[in-house]
Amino acid sequence: MDPNKVDEASDKMSDDGEMASVMGFSGFGKKARTFDLEAIFEQTRRTAIERSQLVLEGRQKDDHMEQQGESSQSAKSSVPAPRNKATAATARKESGGSSSDSGSDSDSDSELIGPPLPPQHTSQGGDDELGSLTHASGTTAHSDDDDEDDEGEAQDDDDDNPVKKIPDSHEITLQHGTKIVSALALDPSGARLVTGGLDYDVRFWDFAGMDQALQAFRSIQPCECHQITSLQYSITGDVILVVSGNAQAKVLDRDGFNVMECVKGDQYIVDMAKTKGHTAMLNSGCWHPKMKEEFMTCSNDGTVRTWDLTSEKKHKSVFKPRSFQGKKVVPTSCTYSRDGKLIAAGCQDGTIQIWDRNLSVHTKFHCRQAHVPGSDTSCLSFSYDGRTLASRGGDDTLKMWDIRNFKKPVNVATGLCNYYTMTDCCFSPDDRLLLTGTSVKKDGGNGKLVFFDRVSFQKVYEIEVTNASVVRCLWHPKLNQIMVGTSNGLAKVYYDPVKSHRGAKLCVVKSQRKERQAETLTQDYIITPHALPMFREARQRSTRKQLEKDRLDPRKSHKPEPPVSGPGRGGRVAAHGGTLSSFIVKNIALDKTDDSNPRQAILRHAKEASDNPYWVAPAYTQTQPVPMFAEESESDEEAEKEPEWKKRKI
Incomplete structure (x- = not known):
C-alpha cells in the first residue's frame, strides 16, 4: 500500500476525532455489527440435530399409539395418524421455536426453520416428518382459505338470490279509512306518503313527524265528492297530481293547497282533439319522468292528454x-x-x-290482443332499463313485453285474481323481480302480494297482507320499502331494519305522545274582595263538582255540530247563501201561515182592529159611517142552486 495514502487516512481519522471532541459527541454513527460465522453455523447444526431427534421420538410415539388403536375394537377411540403427526409436528415446531429463541438475534428474528437435515437422518424418515409438517401447515392454511371462500360464496349467493333482498321482516299499518285505498304515492326522497281512497279523502303521512300512534297530519277532500283514482309526486317532490272521478285533474303542493286545476272541455264537440280538456271522468295520470312541468291524464272520453303546469287553459297534446x-x-x-x-x-x-311523445297521430307500437277484449288493463309499468313493459290485466293475468318485439308477450302469469281497475304492478329496484297484488271476495281469504322472477317468470315469493284485496303497491328504490294499499282501508309499509333506510324506521322508534286532557269551558269565578256580603259570591271549594254538574247538563256538554260545506252530507243541508233571493226563499219556506183564502186572512184581524183601533179608525171616529154588509137570504141560496146559464151577468 502507498505510504502517502496511509498517512492521509490517519490524518483524516485524527481530524474526525478532533471534530467529534469539539462538537461534544463520540463518533459519527453506529459501528457495523460483526458476526462470527463459525459460531452461527455450529449453533444451526446443533438446532437441526435436536429437532431431528424430537421428530424421531414423536414418530416412535405415534407408531406405538397406532398399534394400540388397531388392537382396540372401537374405531372411535383410535386417532388418525396424519392428524397426530400434524399435532406432533406443530408441537415440535413450538418446541423448536422455543429452543431457537436461545440462539442469536438473527436466528430469533428470522422465521426460517433452518438448514435441511443431515443425510444420515434423511433415510430414517426425517423427510417424511417434515413433509407431514408441511402438509399439516398447508392443510391449516387451506382450511382457512376454504372458510373465507365459503363466506364469500354465501355472500355471493345472497347477492344472486333476489328473494333475500325483499324487505318484509317488519311492517306497520296506517289506517286510512274504511273504504278502498285506491291511490298511493311517495315523494322521491321518501319522507312523505299520501294515500287516497274511495271515501274522497287524501291523507298526508310524514314518517319523520309521526310517532307510534301512526296518525296522518292532514286530511283533505281536494275533489269534494269525487273518488280519488290516482296520486303521484312530481320528480322534484314539490307538487302532487290528483286524478279523481271528475273530468278535471288537480295539482296540489306538498301541504295540500291547490296549485292548478285543468280546464274542462266542451262536451258538445264531437272531435275530442278540438276541445281544451277532458269531457268525461278520468281513469289515470302520471308525471313526466324528466320534465317537472309536464304530466299526463287519460279519460273515458277516449283521449290521453298531456298538460303543462304553467298553462292551465289548454292541454299540450292529445x-x-x-x-x-x-x-x-x-x-x-x-x-x-x-x-x-x-x-x-x-x-x-x-x-x-x-x-312517440312528439308524434301523436299514429302509434309506434300496437298490440291488438294484449289482454282479453272487454277487460280493463289496470296498470302498465316500464322496467328501470326501459326495455321491458309489464301489464296487469283485468283478465287475471300479468304479462311482460319486450319493446323491441311487441307482437307477443315474453312471459305470462295467470290465475292472479283482479277485481279493481287500479291494481298495480311494479319492478323491484334491482330490476330482477316483478310484483303485483291479488284480489279476493269478502271473507274469501287473504289478499297476497306476489313476486315473480323477471327472467324465469316463476313465482318466487308471496306475502299474505290481510283478509282483503291488495289494490295498490309500490317499491321505493331509495327507502327499499314496499307500500301496499288494501280494499279495507289499510295502507301497510313493509321494511327491514338492515336492508331498508329511513321511512318507517323513523316513526317506530318514537314513543307515543300522551293525549292532552279534554278542555272544558266552565263559568269563571270572579274574585271581588271589597264587595258587600250580599253581592259576594261563595267561593268554590273544588272545580271537580262543577265539572261533573256541567257534564250532566245536556246543553253545556253538547258539542256543536260543525258547518256543512258543499252539497251536504249525512242528511244535513248546507247553510243558505247570503243573497236576497236565498233569504226570501228561506223565509217563505219557514212561513207556516196558509194564505190560500185571502178574504179570511184579512178578516181574521177584523176583531182586533175594531176593539183596538190604532191607525185609521181614530182619525174618522166622528165622521166614519157604520158599515152595512149584505146579509145572505133564502133567495141567495136559491140563486146559488140555479144553473150557471140562468144567473145574471154582473
Missing part, C-alpha cells in the same frame, strides 16, 4: 286510441317510459298502444 275498426276506445291506464320518450296506454278493448 293522443286518441283507436280500435281495429278505427273506432274510439277508452284508455284505462297510461304511463311514460323511463326516458320519457314513449307514452303507453292500456285500453278497454284489451289493446296496448304506445306512441
